[in-house]
Amino acid sequence: MATKFNPVTPELVDELRKVVGDKYVKTDDDYLTAYQTDEEGNSYYFHKPEVVVFPGTTEEVAEIVKLANKYLVPLTPRSAGSGVACGAIPVYHGIVVELERMNKILKFDADNMYAVCQTGVLTGQLQEEARKHNLLYAGDPSSAESCQIGGNVANNAGGNKAVKYGTTRHQVYSLKVVTPTGDIVTLGARLQKCSTGLCLEQLLAGSEGTLGIITEVTVRLRPLPPYNFNMVCVFKTDEEAFALPNKILKAGIDPTSIEFMDNEALKITCKFLDMPMPHVDEGCDYVIVTVETFNEDELDRKMETLCDLAEANGSIDEFEADKRIWKLRKQFAEAARNLDKMFQTEDFVVPLDKIADITKQIPELRERYDLYCVTVAHIGDGNIHVLPLNVKKLSPEEWFEKIKAFHRDLFPRVYALGGKMSGEHGIGYKKLEEFAKCTPEGELKMIKAIKKALDPNNIMNPGKIVDMD
Structure with a gap:
């Protein structure tokens, strides 16, 4: 494996311009500084790229990757840069491949409940398009309004609906990927079951840009349940709150999400939003439960069962949540960043x-x-x-x-x-050392063997997940 990389040369910059055009190759310091981090705020982790490239097609991405191999220069794929594990930070400098131009929903098939999206489509944009057709895209990270589908897949983003629908990888049918050597491949298929070869699309999901650059994603869509409620259960202690999820699941309520905010989190977010909420000043925690159904009577029964369970578990109050509750939950990270x-x-x-x-x-x-x-x-x-x-x-x-x-x-x-x-x-660059210490040796060997086989020059987002040195 390559452990030393070459610097970006004027010759390489010229070749990159031939691929994407002068307008989409940036070397001025303002651009480079903007790409030295993702959502990480600690300057200890910052690394500045030598060039930022904005491809517009899968073919352009493939040519960029081939040039990175030719010149032995590392590259870092980047979607919206909304990650918090330093996964989009160019640890070894080199090229940042910014995918924001590839932002179209190429196909939306409401009848067959799937969509084909370029990597730069905003998650919130896809969710909104699905709602127009009474459908649901179930991937729902808290940063949905700013994060992008390709980044969600690369990091296997979770979010608020994972209890019922799973993480991002469970929404994926297939991926179009540029491999670390510049080949263009389609992995997976729009099938309900498959036992044909290795499940490579799932290998790429969660690989954090270390095994290839995702350029298109075919996602599954689901029927949008017409009935729902959001219930807040208020607890005086963490222990009582944490005992509730298992009881909800065992009762067959089948919640879409179960979220928790401790009292300190509630206080700083209420202050940040200037939005007082019930029982926060009393030192209480919130458990927020969302339930969706296709039958109104079923919804009523589940709401009644939930209230009974919560009260039996020590809840001092239950109230139906309005839009303020989800604003509170989704703005928590901004409230923390404000501090x-x-x-x-x-x-x-x-x-x-x-x-x-x-x-x-x-x-x-x-x-x-x-x-x-x-x-x-x-x-x-x-x-x-x-x-x-x-x-x-x-x-x-x-x-x-x-x-x-x-x-x-x-x-x-x-x-x-x-x-x-x-x-x-994800692990990214930030938890590289900790991952190596906590992961069994045999598992680490498998990960490194896969990385070495697919990326022989170690140019694809090096320094993330595992240290190939």
């Missing part, structure tokens, strides 16, 4: 019955590492977001070291409970 642009977004995941076991250890970790943390979670699928905030204004280097120490203590506890360090954000 600290270097905030750390953990997204570890554990089995549902282990949520309380891991979260009750957080106060100890907060005290040990002198951290102020707030917590939100997709507790219907065990995905916990603990966010340490740098409220003491440590330097980028000091904050980096503190978080690394926190991770060295946190992640072994997560794995001891049968969990993993990332439920939806």
Whole structure:
């Protein structure tokens, strides 16, 4: 594997311009600075590319990849740059391949419930188009209005509807991909079942741009349930709140989502939005449950059952949520960023019955590492977001070291409970070291062998997930 790369030369820049046109090759410092990070706010991680290229077709992407191999220059695929694991940061500089121009829904087939999208289509745009036809695109990350379909697939984005519909990979029929050597391949097919060869489209989903560049995605659409409710259950303690998801699922309520916000998260978001909400000043937590059905009587029965379960579990109040609740949940990250642009977004995941076991250890970790943390979670699928905030204004280097120490203590506890360090954000560059330490040697060997076989020159988003050195 190549461990040293060549710099971008004027000759390479000229060849890139021949592929995409002068207008779509950027080397001026303003552009390069804008692409030195994604949503990461800690400058410790920033790396500036040497050139940013904006292809408009799959064929142009393939030519760019071939040039990267020819000149032995690393490239970093980038969609909207909304990730928080440093996955779109060009660790080894080189070329950033910005895919925002490839932003068309190429086909929308309402009768057969599928769509073909270029990689740069906004997730929210696809959701809106589906709703016009009484259909649902079930991928629903909190950043849906700004993130893009290709990036969602590359990171296997989760989101609020994963309890019922799964993560982004469960919405994928097939992918058009440019391989690390510049071939154009279509992986998967619009089938309900398939046992023909390897499931390569699922290998690419979640590979974080290390095994190829996704240029088109064929997604499955679903009927949009006409009846729904969003219920807020209010709890005085985290333990009571965390015991609810398993009981909801065992009762056959089949929720679309079960979200949690602790009191600190509620307070900072209510303040950020200047939007008072019930029981927040009393120190309570929220569990937000969404249920969708095709039958109104069924919806009423499920709502009644949910209220009974919540009350039996210690809920002091239940109220039907209006649009403010989802605004509160989806704006939480912006509220955290408003307090600290270097905030750390953990997204570890554990089995549902282990949520309380891991979260009750957080106060100890907060005290040990002198951290102020707030917590939100997709507790219907065990995905916990603990966010340490740098409220003491440590330097980028000091904050980096503190978080690394926190991770060295946190992640072994997560794995001891049968969990993993990332439920939806990925490993990227940010958790490279931790992933290597927590992953069994045999699994790491398999990942590296796949990477080496598909990307012999290691030019495709190097320095992410595993260190090939």
